[in-house]
Structures are given as structure tokens and as C-alpha cells.
Amino acid sequence: MRASGTFKVVSFTPASLTPQPPVETGLPVGVATMEKRYRGDTLEGRSATVFTAAFDQEAGVGSYVAMESFEGSLDGREGAFNFVHSAATDGGPARAAEHFAIVPGSGTGALAGITGGGGLRVEADGTHRIWFDFALPLAPTP
Numbered sequence: 001m002r003a004s005g006t007f008k009v010v011s012f013t014p015a016s017l018t019p020q021p022p023v024e025t026g027l028p029v030g031v032a033t034m035e036k037r038y039r040g041d042t043l044e045g046r047s048a049t050v051f052t053a054a055f056d057q058e059a060g061v062g063s064y065v066a067m068e069s070f071e072g073s074l075d076g077r078e079g080a081f082n083f084v085h086s087a088a089t090d091g092g093p094a095r096a097a098e099h100f101a102i103v104p105g106s107g108t109g110a111l112a113g114i115t116g117g118g119g120l121r122v123e124a125d126g127t128h129r130i131w132f133d134f135a136l137p138l139a140p141t142p
Contacts, residue, residue, distance in 0.1 A: 002073035004131035006042015007120075012051075013038060027054040027062050037108030038072060038130065045072015063088035063097070074132055083132075085120065113137040 005047060015031040034049040048070040055062030071080040073122040081101035100118050107114035116134035123129065 001075055001135065002131055002133050003040070003042040004129070005038050005043035005131050007036045007038045007047075008088040009128075010046075016036055025054070027056055029054045034066075036068070038070075042075045042134070043072070044128070045070055047071070049083050051060030060091040061090060073112055074111065074114075075135060077110035077136070079114075081108070081111050081114050082106040083118070085118075102132070107136075111136070 005102050011034060013033050014032060017031045019029050030053055033057060034051050036049065037045045038045045047070045049066050049135045051064060051066045053064035055064065067082065069082050083101065084103060085100040087098045089095050089100045101115045102114055104115060114134050114136055116132060118130065118132040120128065120130045
């Protein structure tokens with residue numbers, strides 16, 4: 001099954017956490033928390049995110065890893081689950097080393113047992129799109 005929609009970042013809060021012991025690299029590592037809101041024909045909800053990145057805003061070069069806790073509905077099924085995603089960019093429009101996976105065992109409610117992956121894309125106009133390609137266990141028949 002596929003659920004898709006758009007999302008907006010509601011809040012982005014840098015954290016004071018820094019890697020220890022400190023290691024000086026060309027791109028410093030930062031940690032932040034985020035809240036996102038999702039909308040679409042088959043996707044509705046919100047997420048809380050822990051976001052880690054080594055990124056140069058001016059050059060558009062770097063990489064990130066995000067762990068999100070989603071609560072809402074996919075294709076009309078209500079529940080919650082975790083998903084992880086990461087990507088790298090060298091300053092151009094293409095993203096490399098993309099990874100997107102639903103965390104096994106993290107589903108609750110009607111999303112218990114959810115598995116799968118998905119992806120996200122940022123359009124030229126700044127619209128953030130997301131999709132989940134997922135499977136759920138068959139409900140037992142009475």
C-alpha cells in the first residue's frame with residue numbers, strides 16, 4: 001500500500017548536545033528536534049523528530065540522519081510508528097545515499113506490525129512531499 005502527502009515543519013529547535021569527545025571536521029555536527037504536520041488524501045498526522053546533521057547551509061553540502069515518531073493515519077488506519085531517513089547532498093539538486101525505512105516493531109493501534117519504507121522530495125517551490133510504501137499483517141478472520 002502507499003500513503004502520500006505533503007508536510008510542513010512546525011518547529012525546528014537546535015539542541016545543545018555536541019559529540020564528545022570533540023572532533024574537528026570540515027562540517028560541524030549539530031542536533032535538533034523538529035515537529036512536522038502531514039496532510040494528504042491518504043496521510044494525516046504529526047511527527048516528533050530527532051535530527052542530526054553535518055551541513056553547510058551556504059554551500060548546500062552535507063548529510064543528515066533523522067528518527068521520526070509519527071502519529072496519525074495512513075490510508076485510513078490510525079496509529080503511530082517510527083521511521084528513519086537520511087541523505088547526502090554535494091550542493092546540487094540531486095541527493096545521494098538516501099535511506100528511508102519504517103522501524104520494525106514500532107507500530108501501534110491499526111498500524112501495529114507495519115513494515116516498509118518510503119521517501120521524500122522537496123520540490124523547486126519548497127513543497128515537501130512524503131510517501132510511505134507499507135504493509136500490514138492480515139487481520140485474523142473470526
